[in-house]
Structures are given as structure tokens and as C-alpha cells.
Amino acid sequence: MEVALAGKTNSGKSSFFKAATMIDVEISNRPFVTIKPNEGVAYLTTECVEKEFGIKCKPKTGFCKNGTRFVPIKLWDIAGLVPGAHEGRGLGLQFLDDIRQASVLLHIVDFSGMTDSEGMPTENHNPEDDIQFVENEINLWFVDVIKRNLEKIKKLPPGKAELMDVLQQQLSGLGVTKEQISQTLDKYAISDVESFAKGLRQISKPILTVANKMDLKKSQENFEKLSQKHPNIVPASAESEIALKKAGEKKLINYTSGNGFEIVGELDDIKRNALEMIKREVIDKYGSTGVQNVLNKAVFEILNYIIVYPVADASKLTDKDGNYLPDAFLVPNGTTMKEFAFRVHTQLGEKFITGIDARTKLRLSADYKLKNRDVVSIVFGK
Ligand SMILES: Nc1nc2c(ncn2[C@@H]2O[C@H](COP(=O)(O)OP(=O)(O)OP(=O)(O)O)[C@@H](O)[C@H]2O)c(=O)[nH]1
Ligand SMILES: [Mg+2]
Structure with a gap:
């Protein structure tokens, strides 16, 4: 992708x-x-x-x-x-x-x-x-x-x-x-x-x-005006996301992209003020810095892709080396079981016999349309 x-x-x-x-x-x-x-x-x-x-x-x-x-x-x-x-x-x-x-x-x-x-x-x-x-x-x-x-x-x-x-x-x-x-x-x-x-x-x-640079007051005014006319604009502050990720790496804050944050380390006044500004002007107003939201929205909503987990063993949920849920594939919504087999490996597609739903252990036919978060294994001929 x-x-x-x-x-x-x-x-x-x-x-x-x-x-x-x-x-x-x-x-x-x-x-x-x-x-x-x-x-x-x-x-x-x-x-x-x-x-x-x-x-x-x-x-x-x-x-x-x-x-x-x-x-x-x-x-x-x-x-x-x-x-x-x-x-x-x-x-x-x-x-x-x-x-x-x-x-x-x-x-x-x-x-x-x-x-x-x-x-x-x-x-x-x-x-x-x-x-x-x-x-x-x-x-x-x-x-x-x-x-x-x-x-x-x-x-x-x-x-x-x-x-x-x-x-x-x-x-x-x-x-x-x-x-x-x-x-x-x-x-x-x-x-x-x-x-x-x-x-x-x-x-x-x-x-x-x-809508970038949402940490600035003027941006917020413009966003209020324009988001009514263009409902799909996503607010973001790239600069705030960089600051939060850096502070997260230094263990000054607990931060996972797409969320708010909490201060856990020792901060000088300059850093504390900067982080408080981000909280006040960006996180409290828009829920997050928007960067993660933009990426997710582009692929899951605009392109309408879903995530499917292929596993070799449908009971254990592992690959052949025993790793749990090793893969998460991005595929267009509407992808069939057989198309997915081809996507995982051409040979799996060519020798496809059936899919198996890891949740129900039921067979999934070649033309079964995969759903988001499906966990499947592919049975193939020799
Ligand atoms: N306040 C604020 N400034 C930002 C933000 N994002 C970028 N800037 C500033 O905008 C200026 C341009 O940023 P760049 O990321 O270099 O812009 P660009 O679009 O890559 O520019 P070109 O490579 O010249 O096309 C820099 O001074 C950044 O610090 C933001 O979220 N908030
Ligand atoms: Mg540039």
C-alpha cells in the first residue's frame, strides 16, 4: 500500500x-x-x-x-x-x-x-x-x-x-x-x-x-469556517505529533499515536509549557494530533481496505514456526477467499482447496467475501 x-x-x-x-x-x-x-x-x-x-x-x-x-x-x-x-x-x-x-x-x-x-x-x-x-x-x-x-x-x-x-x-x-x-x-x-x-x-x-498546523489559532478559525462546507477535512498538527513522539521516546510522557498523553518524566518549564500547549490547543480540541487518524482514514475509509490475518494452523493461530498471528494483510473490502489465497502466495491460490475460519472452524468457499478482522487458514493441494 x-x-x-x-x-x-x-x-x-x-x-x-x-x-x-x-x-x-x-x-x-x-x-x-x-x-x-x-x-x-x-x-x-x-x-x-x-x-x-x-x-x-x-x-x-x-x-x-x-x-x-x-x-x-x-x-x-x-x-x-x-x-x-x-x-x-x-x-x-x-x-x-x-x-x-x-x-x-x-x-x-x-x-x-x-x-x-x-x-x-x-x-x-x-x-x-x-x-x-x-x-x-x-x-x-x-x-x-x-x-x-x-x-x-x-x-x-x-x-x-x-x-x-x-x-x-x-x-x-x-x-x-x-x-x-x-x-x-x-x-x-x-x-x-x-x-x-x-x-x-x-x-x-x-x-x-x-487541515495542518491546527496548533495555531488562525488554523482553528479557518477550520471552523471550512469544515462545514467540506465535511471530510481531517484536522492535524504534524509539529505536535513530532513533539509527542520525541517526548515519548525519551520516556517523558506515555504516548501511543492517535491518543492523548500523560506526563511521566521530569520536565523543565519550557518542555512542560510546550506539552501543555499541545494538550490545550490540539488534544483537548480535536482528540489527538490527527496524524494517525489521517493515515487510518485514508486507507480504511477512503480506499475501503480491511485487515485479514492469515495463519497456517487454524486451531493454534500460528505459522509453521509456531508464531502467533504473524501476518496482518491489507486487502480491499470485497476480496474473496481465493483472491486472498493468491495474495498470500501465488501457489496457495493455484492449489487452493478451501479456506477455514479460525473462529468457527467452518469452511470458507473460494468466493466467500472476507470481512475485516477475519482470521483464516488456507487448505491447498499438493
Ligand atoms: N505551527 C505549525 N507549523 C508547522 C506544522 N507543520 C509544519 N509546520 C511548519 O511549516 C514549515 C514548512 O514545513 P515543511 O514540513 O518543510 O513543509 P513542506 O510542505 O515539506 O515544504 P516543501 O518541501 O518546501 O514543499 C516549517 O517551518 C514547519 O515547522 C504544524 O503542524 N504546526
Ligand atoms: Mg518538504
């Missing part, structure tokens, strides 16, 4: 990246600090099934802390956008190429209104302008790529299947799947390039808007 950060320069993308991955990247209050994309591992959180089964899991990837399972995803921090990026302004085209692999975009918006659309200091900039211009730039990029590639083709085939083949080949640069092209063709004719491009962008790179 690949997730990319998008947004104008100076909105806090690298700060969000650092908050989510704790990888040190350059963060600075000037435009175009990030030039080359940064790649890191972030984690989704979900309530682990270990408690329900009364065992202690041993994850092969990610980890489990106090019953919360941390499932790894890949996160990309990339160069910022300015208006006209799709025509090559700023670091535009480079940015757009870097989001190709992403399944979902987190649009990091500076809600404080203290940077203009070029990333320069200002006052009272309307964050709503950024929400629109960034989405518009990405849409226009799709339009341009599709137009350019269609010009190369003399005559488009009339049948949908042939058309899909041609489009998949031509649009590989956008990182779109055949299924996504098919869904878009059901809604828009290819002759209406603008609508088709926008539709394909929405399906292949949905955007979750993040």
Missing part, C-alpha cells in the same frame, strides 16, 4: 512525513525545501485480534503495542506544488511523476493562512484556495497526459475491451489499473477527455484533505 503526500510548498508535508515515520528530513520555512522524494514506512493502527483469542501475537512486519496492531504502509513525501505545476512551474512535473504509484493522496493544507500559494509568508491566505488549486493541478496533469497520448493514436477502437487495452498501455505513466479505466469508461466517454480525466483521477488517486 502506497500513500503519497501532496500540497503546496511549505504546507507541512515533510513535517507530516517525519511525524508519521520519524525519519529525519529537512523541514524549513521556505519554498521548495524537498526536491527529491522521501520514502518511508508509516503504520496504520487497528485493534489486534490477539485479545479476543487470549494470546500474544508475534508480527513478522509491523508491531503490536498494548493490543494495538501497527500495520506498515509506504509513505512518500514529495516536492511541493505551485499553481501551473502541470505546465512545469516550480518543481511541478517532477512532483506529478512522483505520485504515480500512490493509491491515495493526503493533501496537506496549511490552515493557518500564513503562506501564500507560492509558499511565501503572508497573512489571511484562504486555505480553500489551496484545496482547489492542488486538486485542479493534479486533474490537469491527468488531462494533459491523456490528451498527449490520445493524439498518438489515429483511431480509437469502438469496443470497450479493445479500448481498455489501448488506454491501459497508453496511460501507464499515470499508474492506473485496467479496472480503474473500466470504471471510468462506464461513467464518461473517452471523447469527453476533461471529464474522463477527472473521473479517472478521482478513482485512481482519491484525495483526503488534511
